[in-house]
Amino acid sequence: DAGITQSPRHKVTETGTPVTLRCHQTENHRYMYWYRQDPGHGLRLIHYSYGVKDTDKGEVSDGYSVSRSKTEDFLLTLESATSSQTSVYFCAIRVEYEQYFGPGTRLTVT
Amino acid sequence: AQKITQTQPGMFVQEKEAVTLDCTYDTSDQSYGLFWYKQPSSGEMIFLIYQGSYDEQNATEGRYSLNFQKARKSANLVISASQLGDSAMYFCAMSVYNTDKLIFGTGTRLQVFP
Numbered sequence: 001d002a003g004i005t006q007s008p009r010h011k012v013t014e015t016g017t018p019v020t021l022r023c024h025q026t027e028n029h030r031y032m033y034w035y036r037q038d039p040g041h042g043l044r045l046i047h048y049s050y051g052v053k054d055t056d057k058g059e060v061s062d063g064y065s066v067s068r069s070k071t072e073d074f075l076l077t078l079e080s081a082t083s084s085q086t087s088v089y090f091c092a093i094r095v096e097y098e099q100y101f102g103p104g105t106r107l108t109v110t
Numbered sequence: 111a112q113k114i115t116q117t118q119p120g121m122f123v124q125e126k127e128a129v130t131l132d133c134t135y136d137t138s139d140q141s142y143g144l145f146w147y148k149q150p151s152s153g154e155m156i157f158l159i160y161q162g163s164y165d166e167q168n169a170t171e172g173r174y175s176l177n178f179q180k181a182r183k184s185a186n187l188v189i190s191a192s193q194l195g196d197s198a199m200y201f202c203a204m205s206v207y208n209t210d211k212l213i214f215g216t217g218t219r220l221q222v223f224p
Contacts, residue, residue: 031210042114042201042214043155050210058211090155092212097143097162097205099212101155 003027004102006091012108019078021105023091025071031094032074034058034066036087037104043090049074081109112137114202116215123192123222130177131187131218133202141207144185146176149199149217158200161185192222 003026013019023032031050035043035058045058047066055066063085067075078085086109091102113136123129135144146158161169161176169176177186189196202215 033210033212035212040216042216043203043212044214045211048210059213088153092155094210098145098157098160099205100157101147104153104155 004091004093004100006089006102006105008105009103010106012110013081014110015082016080019081019107019109021076021089021091021107023074023076023102025074025093027093028071029093029095030071032068033092033094033099034064034074034076035090035092035101036060036085037090038087046076046089078107081107083109085109112139112142112204112206112213114204114213114215116202116218118218119216120219120221123189123220125194125222125224126191128188128190129192129220131189131200131202131220133185133187133215135183135185135202135204137183137204137206139206143205143207144176144178145203145205145212146174146185146187147201147203148196149201151198155201159187189220194222194224196220197222 005024007022033048034046049055049068089105092099115134142163144161148156159171173190175188199217201217203212
């Protein structure tokens with residue numbers, strides 16, 4: 001158990017509304033990541049963080065922003081949700097060379 | 111650009127038999143890591159095994175082994191003595207040192223039958 005929680009676990013929202021997903025870790029690991037999983041694409045990196053207030057873009061960052069004001073929390077925000085952002089979102093932490101994933105958040109944008 | 115290819119969308123194996131899941135990768139970097147994850151129907155991503163590009167021996171973790179062939183750029187997962195609980199999606203992934211980003215393949219669905 002890597003001590004990663006995600007909230008909410010499920011969310012349905014309407015197009016155009018802002019949404020924030022939270023990832024929380026209990027072990028003070030430096031590196032944290034947000035991925036999305038869609039059928040036929042595997043997992044794709046959205047944003048990642050290598051420390052408090054240090055973040056960088058991943059492969060599919062358009063439409064997403066992140067913040068990390070504390071080591072233990074990494075927030076993913078959809079400023080104005082679109083139907084193309086319907087997906088399962090996974091948070092991950094890096095422990096040495098390995099990445100461990102949270103349980104995921106299923107987001108549906110109607 | 112880095113890329114992971116998993117050419118088997120689905121595989122079947124009988125319980126207690128061994129199975130190999132294929133993974134090829136493409137990178138021009140010399141330092142990289144290769145990973146396999148399992149995703150059961152419940153949805154969580156479970157780390158299985160890791161192989162560094164400079165590791166001379168193939169990685170093993172219990173019934174899982176990674177058949178690393180650097181010249182062929184392949185990193186196949188071998189599951190020995192399959193169990194019904196091995197039925198799941200399996201993802202191959204690659205990280206590039208100093209970037210920490212994981213690049214995933216599209217996955218292989220393994221079904222184990224009695």
